[in-house]
Amino acid sequence: MSLRRTRSFALTVVVCAAVFTTACTVASPGSPSPVASTAPDAALQPFYDQKLSWGPCAPYATTATDRTAFANPKFDCARFEVPLDYTKPDGEKAEIAVLRQKALDQDARIGSLLMNPGGPGASGMSALTSIVSGGIGGGPLAQRFDLIGFDPRGVGASMPKIDCLTDAEQDAEREKTFADPSPAGVAAADANSELYAQRCTERVGTEVLANVGTRDVVRDMDILRAVLGDAKLNYLGYSYGTRIGSAYAEEFPGNVRALVLDGALDPQQSTIDRAVDQNAGFQGAFDAFAAWCSQQQTPCPLGQDPKQATTVFQALVRPLIDNPLPAGPGRVLSFADAQTGVSQALYVSAAYPILFQGIAGLATGDGETLLRLADFYYDRAPDGRYSNTIEAFTVISCVDEERITDRAQVAELNRRADEVAPFRSTGRGPVNSLDPCAFWPVPPTSKPHVPQVSGLPPTLVISVTGDPATPYEAGIDLAKALDGRLLTVEGNQHTAALQGDQCTDEIVTQYFIDLVLPPEGAQCKLA
Template sequence: MLGSVLDPLRSVVVAACSAALVLAGCSQPSSPVPAAPQPAAQPAELTRFYEQQLSWGSCVDYAASASDRAAFDDEALECARLEVPLDYTEPDGRTAHIGVLRQRATGDRIGSLLVNPGGPGASGMSLGASMSRRLASSPLGQRFDIVGFDPRGVGASTPTIDCLNDAEWEVERADLDVDPSPTGVAQTEAENQQYAQRCTERSGGADVLANVGTRDVVRDVDILRHVLGDEKLTYLGYSYGTRIGSAYAEAFPQNVRALVLDGALDPEQTTVQRTVDQNAGFQKAFDAFAADCATQPDCPLGTDPARATATFQALTRPLIDRPAPADGGARTLSYPDAVTGTIQALYLSDFWPLLSGGLSALASGDGTILMRLADMYNDRDQDGRYGNGIEAFVVISCVDEERITERAEQGELIRRSNEAAPFRDDGRGVVAALDPCAFWPAPPTSEPHTPRVQGLPPTLTVSVTGDPATPYQAGVDLAKALSGSLLSVEGAQHTVALQGNRCVDDIVSAYLVDLRLPPDGARCSLAPTPGG
């Protein structure tokens, strides 16, 4: 296994699961945003990249999955590849190509709306295709080209991050790494060192891994902005996509028109504190699920929410020694997959009934539902093929995040994480093995800091009170750091903008189209949780 510090608690695209969201507590936008400074001049050494012309065509050949092949087979969509320097300090050296998908505005065009779903490692082209369909007849679809891009190394972009083949992925998912002895720690570290080596060899070399982080993505975004013909950037980023947005604001404040940042990462927070807080967020979501489940007939966690964590542990920990059959015996559910499937369902309260059914099935000896949830999380399709989303998560995190190289520090982080989220504690003790980032061939290119931005127009941060992956306070802190507006949303899910809640969507749309911000203290609410 890769180690608990880099468990990819990434964002998921939840647009298809938002039917239960309703209008509640909507606040009307207030005054327009004042005009921002003129855009910055482009660097002379990058002129050939800024002045390139994209060759737009069919999107079918850009699909990285079966679901993308179906979604991209749409005449309203057009795709291209943007050429950028692999290493911005050597603009005449190797280049990378960024996959870009676009649906043109159907009315009086303002410009492009760039969207990113987060991760890191999730496909912006996939999100762009999904949002284009949903927004085609909306004011946003009428006024903006909807543009999704795969950040460098992700999806259709090249060089593409590649660490494991499909067979190796199956082995990885079944690998327990629960032995805290020196022998067990050494074995896990050897696996993680091999993982780093495979990523280096299969992704195109150490220079690819050195330049795949957010520092370089924001420079790619600025080139894309200009090539699309936009004087200034209009951007919507979810989860890790908020890091791209805030880093862009810091690097190119003069080039920003509007930023919506939903499900924020706090740029000041250390990796250790973010990991602990995120685990606490998932425990909070688990507790909310357990409380709801207790009101339902035949809840697999029982009728006492205070005992739900212990009941979950009793249900899942035996899988360490005896995996459960899944898919009629064709596959087996491991302990790590049971926890991963549970985490996947905790991203969105609409998934709670499915999680309840999966835990009930597991109690009867069938791991199929939890296995399917874990497949969704791990980017595995029905034919057993894996996308590169989780691999990209690890690789990008290794160059974006602080690095832990001491076992004692690693062990303390795992101990604190288990304490924050006991539902996912295997009970075997802390395995203080260094994760793959400790063996990375390149140093980090980012560090936690307070954004220092001058000349940035007002931004809009959206934060959900019960968000398990990116806790509410991080949104409060990011809005403050950018001196922007905050929209608070009462609910229990990860991200919410343009996913069907009229209150949220009206405010976001008014800001993106008319640059009108909500009043201070603006709040919306989602529908009651299942059973609530």
């Protein structure tokens, strides 16, 4: 699993559940101004003046799951145009796909509520159908807002699409584990990364690769705000979606009505430090699972002493580096996929039972359960088809993150990662090979920095104490950077908003509807 990759809990928990079946006070911050404060450049005005042509969503489906969800007549869909390159508004265009559930009470409608599930690379259209089916589809927010999911440029149903690998190439990629720190091992890993970059360049094109980052997504989102007819933006972003939200706040502070950022990426933290912190977060989640596992009636496959669980797991998983495990017809469980499957289940404590089964299977020579968990992470359907979520993650990360080409820095990153997350370590020492971004044909378009925001209305940042993917402290830092209000949620999962916790959901709902924030120091606790 990539060190930087995050997926929103809102998306992850729905996928897991579908396959495996396994009191707060508030204070008012005041009212917003009624009109957008940041006017578009004249050259972009035609994009802001577009009219959406809504229609059935079925033609927008890109996966079997989407085909089922998008067939629901309560959703309608559309696309709108944006410049592929904002420095060339008269040049090539991109199309952004949007899915909507109209406000159930049109007389009381406040506006649109845009949601992004994270990634980068996750489909906002798919995520919205899952969130709606998960419980908010008829609730207060659905009554008062048009609920909007959009696929960021290059993702899902938006066009042009990021598509670097064939399905067979993605299967083959997952079977590889580069654990050899020798010069020959590093050269092989480098060659693999360079080939990935070459394929993306040839199959997607440099102009697309150069213009799919957060810098461009926030500009698209402001056009979307306008074509939806909203003077001000209402936005809920999970995980990487918090980066979109904070970048939008910096670019268009006067166009914000309400902003909820859940599972924060610290905007000023370096790529290396965030990777290390995320590894530490997953080790904490693994330790929490081990403690839970030791208390079950069935003997835990990691043993009954949680302090020894990492050592036991290492003994189970490290043999896969040289000898992948059979995991169903024509497939094997690699070391990399085993780690991905475990980490996928660690996003939410509700998945602990299936992780128990997966590790128990590993201990008895059956890799199928962990492989299925990894398949969920990679968005691989049973028929072997992939969405472009993971490819989009890589491509967007390569223009959003700092580029690490110094092998000493790579070695230090991997050494620190092994130190804070020994359950993920190969045990063979850090490999100082370069990732695909080191071979990328275009430069990054973003860099870590403290947002410079003036005129932003009060915002709400949510951070879960035991979040494995976006550590709690990042939420503290982001709230401070935006001069926003922090809601602390005690629990072990990735993000919390609109996922069934009454305390959290009431605070989020009241904020969006009434612009009322919780008091300083507000806390909720997950059941």
